[in-house]
Amino acid sequence: MTLFDGTTLPLVAAPMAGGATTPALVTAAARAGALGFLAAGYRTPEDLAAQIAAVRGVPFGVNVFAPNPVPVDPAAFRRYAASLAPDAAALGLGLAGAAPVEDDDHWAAKTDLLLADPVPVVSFTFGLPPATLVAALRRAGTVVAQTVTNRAEARAAAELGVDVLVVQSFAAGAHSGTLTPSVAIPEVPLPDLIAGVRAAVSLPLVAAGGLGTAADVASVLTAGASAAMIGTALLRAPESGASAPHKAALADPSRTETVLTRAFTGRPARGLRNGFIERHDAEAPAGYPAIHHLTAPLRRAAAAAGDADRLHLWAGTGYRHATERPVATILAGLAP
Template sequence: MQTPLTGLGLPLPLIAAPMAGGPSTPAFVSAAARAGALGFLAAGYKTPEALAEQIAAVRDVPFGVNVFAPNPLPVDPEAFRRYARSLQPEADRYGLDLAGAEPVEDDDHWQDKIDLLLADPVPVVSFTFGLPDRALVARLRAAGTVVVQTVTALPEALAAAERGVDALAVQSAGAGAHSGTLTPAAPPASVPLADLVAGIGRRVPLPIFAAGGMGTAQDVAAVLRAGAAAAMVGTVLLRADESGASAPHRAALADPAGMQTVVTRAFTGRPARGLRNRFVAAHDADAPLGYPAVHHLTAPLRRAAAAAGDTDTIHLWAGTGFRHATEGPVGAILTRLAADT
């Protein structure tokens, strides 16, 4: 089967998923490529200048770049202010003022990042949260870039195909961090990943990269049997040597006490799966929908808590297969996951 990965000369049907906020370092991406998989840089939350530096650092290997496409979820201003006031006791512990915050709505430097990727093309670009228009997809493809769209349901897959993308990253509800759903106020129902892949594959004639909750070689083999061209894994790599995940995040994933994962909007105003800690338990019910406004509101608190090693207050993104995350080189983990392919 010819897929976008075929042209990159990568022998493993595996992709190291983009993980914004630090885990997907250039060393992480390069290690994935050396193991025979495709690694993704995460453009989310980076300045265009920082993204350009990371791209330059991985130019000697096949790689991709993931971009958050604009699909704003505007926050209700009064709901935002109520939530900000409710978080002030959390902020007081770190000398922060959140109670007086006003909503910040931005597009994560969208146009500047697109300009960069058109001026200095990369092998693969994937989009999450929103759909690029047909003209942009055509320009990227004309520049030699493979274009991938993250989808979570059949209607999204059909819409992405209509835009002319080369492949789909089909993400199930078991995936860690933000859901790639195009309708965050009404996310799709949970469907097992293999069933989701098979259902979309029957209707959309594009290669599928399956993502969500995988942690074993058996999980990978199952989605390949369902019709996926590759398995995209993220959480299982968070504790790898080359990962940029924070020390508290790594520790929480390895904690034998074993928190469970839940989908929450408490940290960012957009549905995201992570470990259920004290902050989620205390604030999820009151958190408004609103991305990126809620993300910007809680970001200073999360940074301060991470620096203090406070796992009760930071976001601990994790998919349902998080208990399979182990220490060791990225290459060794990916090789283990490919054992049954």
């Protein structure tokens, strides 16, 4: 028996915001027997509605960034913008006059859409949704999941009435789902994290973070997870929307380390070490989403220019297992 209706494998294709997750990737994962997740993050409600329409008919979920703002200090924002000026200039951009943008990623419009046009699964990351929203989604027939990174978060999410917990370790690529982004993320191995959360709550668990081999998947299932979430291992697949320089960097033998940094978004996220991180990690202020909006034009320009030195190269610790194969082939190789 699998965790999600319509699936045959205990595998979930992670929602990777910013373009890496595409309807093609979600559909391929579902047809392979896994659950695919659309990433609502950074998309307009109209774009999200179009993507939902594109994957109707297969098992899928939608991941939403729940507001958990970290307001940036205005003076720190100005100093950081000034420090980024040489990188921006190298890409033909200017940051003079940049001001903090503190938005909620169309929270109300996206949740209204998911209530009006229900989907099989909705997961939340970064913050906890209101209990009233959880109840409304469940009444609409939607399974509700919440990303957590420790036992305290797991207990808080369980009290809201969610159905499933996505338990994410420090090894995960891209943003950490921590509810306290100003607190250092403990380096607890994922099987141990799963066992600890399993002892604290009785909800089904999906394990996430650094999973790149069948042995990795088996270890978290043995520890008590009902399914394993796969992200970075899918980034080089043809169905992935990751940029060409991002895909190339994942296969570059000279890139030997991933690090947690807030240099790109003001919130801890794991990526391959590059020049941007080396130049700016120590001075990057906390501040999400303001720092994300500040660096977004720079990152788009870097991707277009093939400049991996200034690009966010999100990757989990298992990035060496990312291969240029179809999603179905990758998932088949990870299945227990």
